[in-house]
Amino acid sequence: MFPTPIEKRPRSAQLSYQAFLPLALILWLLPLIAVANFSIKPEADFVNGNYWGMPSSFEMFSNYGRVFFESNMPRYLLNSLFITVPTVIGAVALSAMAGFALGVYRFKGNLFIFFMFIAGNFVPFQILMVPVRDLTIDLNLYDTKTGLILFHIAFQTGFCTLFMRNFIRALPFPLIEAARVEGVAEWRIFWYVVLPLMKPALAALAVLIFTFIWNDYFWAVVLTQGPGAQPVTAGITEFNSQFRAAYHLMSAGSIVAALPPVAMFFLMQKHFIAGLTLGAVK
Amino acid sequence: MTYATVPDTHPPAPRGWYKRNQIAVTPFLFLAPAILFFAVYVIIPIGQSFWISLHEWDGLGEATWVGTANYERLLGIGEQNMDRKFETSFWNNIKWLILYLLAIPAGLFIALFLNQTVRGIRVYKSLFFFPFVISQVVVGLVFSWFYLPREGLLNALIGLFGFGPVNILGDPSLATYGIIAAGLWPQTAYCMILYLTGLNAVDPEQVEAARLDGAKGWRMLWYVILPQLKPATFIAFVVTIIGALRSFDLISVMTNGGPFGSTRVLSFYMFEESLSEFGFRMGYGAAIAVILFFIMLAFIIYFLWSMYQDERGGR
Numbered sequence: 001m002f003p004t005p006i007e008k009r010p011r012s013a014q015l016s017y018q019a020f021l022p023l024a025l026i027l028w029l030l031p032l033i034a035v036a037n038f039s040i041k042p043e044a045d046f047v048n049g050n051y052w053g054m055p056s057s058f059e060m061f062s063n064y065g066r067v068f069f070e071s072n073m074p075r076y077l078l079n080s081l082f083i084t085v086p087t088v089i090g091a092v093a094l095s096a097m098a099g100f101a102l103g104v105y106r107f108k109g110n111l112f113i114f115f116m117f118i119a120g121n122f123v124p125f126q127i128l129m130v131p132v133r134d135l136t137i138d139l140n141l142y143d144t145k146t147g148l149i150l151f152h153i154a155f156q157t158g159f160c161t162l163f164m165r166n167f168i169r170a171l172p173f174p175l176i177e178a179a180r181v182e183g184v185a186e187w188r189i190f191w192y193v194v195l196p197l198m199k200p201a202l203a204a205l206a207v208l209i210f211t212f213i214w215n216d217y218f219w220a221v222v223l224t225q226g227p228g229a230q231p232v233t234a235g236i237t238e239f240n241s242q243f244r245a246a247y248h249l250m251s252a253g254s255i256v257a258a259l260p261p262v263a264m265f266f267l268m269q270k271h272f273i274a275g276l277t278l279g280a281v282k
Numbered sequence: 283m284t285y286a287t288v289p290d291t292h293p294p295a296p297r298g299w300y301k302r303n304q305i306a307v308t309p310f311l312f313l314a315p316a317i318l319f320f321a322v323y324v325i326i327p328i329g330q331s332f333w334i335s336l337h338e339w340d341g342l343g344e345a346t347w348v349g350t351a352n353y354e355r356l357l358g359i360g361e362q363n364m365d366r367k368f369e370t371s372f373w374n375n376i377k378w379l380i381l382y383l384l385a386i387p388a389g390l391f392i393a394l395f396l397n398q399t400v401r402g403i404r405v406y407k408s409l410f411f412f413p414f415v416i417s418q419v420v421v422g423l424v425f426s427w428f429y430l431p432r433e434g435l436l437n438a439l440i441g442l443f444g445f446g447p448v449n450i451l452g453d454p455s456l457a458t459y460g461i462i463a464a465g466l467w468p469q470t471a472y473c474m475i476l477y478l479t480g481l482n483a484v485d486p487e488q489v490e491a492a493r494l495d496g497a498k499g500w501r502m503l504w505y506v507i508l509p510q511l512k513p514a515t516f517i518a519f520v521v522t523i524i525g526a527l528r529s530f531d532l533i534s535v536m537t538n539g540g541p542f543g544s545t546r547v548l549s550f551y552m553f554e555e556s557l558s559e560f561g562f563r564m565g566y567g568a569a570i571a572v573i574l575f576f577i578m579l580a581f582i583i584y585f586l587w588s589m590y591q592d593e594r595g596g597r
Contacts, residue, residue, distance in 0.1 A: 120325060
């Protein structure tokens with residue numbers, strides 16, 4: 001193990017390491033801690049200049065209550081949910097199929113198609129912006145959740161296919177051959193042999209895509225406007241102009257907007273990290 | 283004369299075309315939906331953007347063909363000067379690219395710091411990582427409050443050391459660095475998790491052998507550990523470069539390109555030109571996007587080339 005395990009070091013080193021650890025964490029999360037602190041302060045604290053000290057009273061419920069009951073925030077959160085979930089399902093389904101095709105079969109152009117998916121995934125969004133916005137308007141889907149979902153599915157398919165294909169490549173191929181010898185139809189091999197083995201990959205991708213899509217801001221601004229379809233990342237701008245300079249409410253709003261992916265991460269940590277670090281180890 | 287009839291070995295009913303060509307056809311059936319979506323929303327739009335960049339177009343009426351005029355105006359070819367906003371954006375992009383790469387050593391440093399097995403270390407690792415999960419919009423807001431001259435914690439802290447308050451986001455010479463610092467926060471967390479995973483897989487026997495040979499500290503890190511972390515470094519490099527060139531959310535949230543346009547980058551400038559309230563200049567915007575695309579393309583080709591080498595080695 002590198003660096004040298006701390007247990008093999010002198011006792012003093014161990015103690016200072018354990019003391020330094022929480023300190024480093026606080027330093028690392030300082031901007032976030034400040035915002036969390038803001039979000040439970042009463043308005044009076046900002047008037048009196050008590051910005052960083054302990055809140056003079058804990059107003060957690062009233063601050064977060066106002067976020068939920070006096071603004072469009074719940075709508076934006078629901079929009080985000082209704083955009084994110086179909087995208088996750090769509091992108092995972094499309095890429096599971098594409099990954100199966102690219103991972104199992106040998107045919108001309110296999111590697112080319114695979115590399116096309118990877119390359120497309122790296123492209124800067126801006127080169128897609130004008131045509132995709134046009135297309136969405138032409139399809140009468142501007143400022144709708146469907147418009148956003150369709151684009152997100154298409155774009156995420158690139159990354160997901162890379163992921164799925166590499167995962168399927170690592171599965172034991174003799175299993176598929178055995179099924180073929182038995183005369184099992186190809187689509188049944190996909191459904192009954194490969195798909196059950198792909199559960200960890202499906203879970204990892206679902207969590208990752210959930211986070212990516214929930215946090216998307218650029219496309220939300222390009223393809224939607226107003227509380228009818230906008231997700232929370234874009235809606236928070238409107239929220240912040242509603243509560244201009246009311247830092248306690250703006251902080252509470254931001255925390256609410258950031259929370260679902262954070263919760264997802266802490267609940268599904270293993271899958272999340274497995275997905276993110278795919279390929280980091282040979 | 284009698285002929286012995288050859289027994290019919292064929293199956294009674296002729297098999298369908300699909301059955302016979304199953305193995306050749308199935309991959310394309312499985313690929314079709316993904317390719318269709320990807321082509322419509324990603325591949326074809328790239329081509330369309332090239333086409334639009336050769337026009338002058340407000341997004342509604344007829345587009346007028348202007349040839350390479352948009353590019354000439356951007357790059358200042360011929361009589362005119364280079365577009366000042368483009369120049370600022372381009373150099374800011376370079377700053378982003380270079381400074382963003384700091385996330386890689388910073389992530390490695392934190393990963394080495396956390397790669398221990400003391401009590402509760404798993405919780406520490408996840409808490410160090412989780413800024414990455416927060417949306418960039420919220421990261422931007424959090425940092426812009428952190429930087430506030432009066433209410434921000436940063437100024438309170440540097441005040442303790444006797445420094446006067448600085449308005450980072452209001453100062454044209456500092457604002458871009460302030461935004462990059464905000465971006466480095468989640469990016470470092472990502473690199474950290476890549477390296478933690480990589481360190482987990484480092485071959486303990488090699489480390490022990492190197493230790494017996496007297497290697498430690500920096501030499502051990504450089505000659506024994508880092509070569510084994512190469513896949514992690516490659517991915518960290520890829521995601522950091524892409525992240526740097528995609529920077530949009532933070533700029534839009536923290537400064538909206540200001541003060542005095544000093545924090546614009548190409549991706550933001552393109553958005554501003556195409557969809558600003560001063561009128562839609564899609565052609566000009568598309569030309570900026572094309573230039574950004576070519577900057578990215580250099581990296582994409584390098585990434586794909588590395589992956590291709592891997593594919594061939596793996597077979």
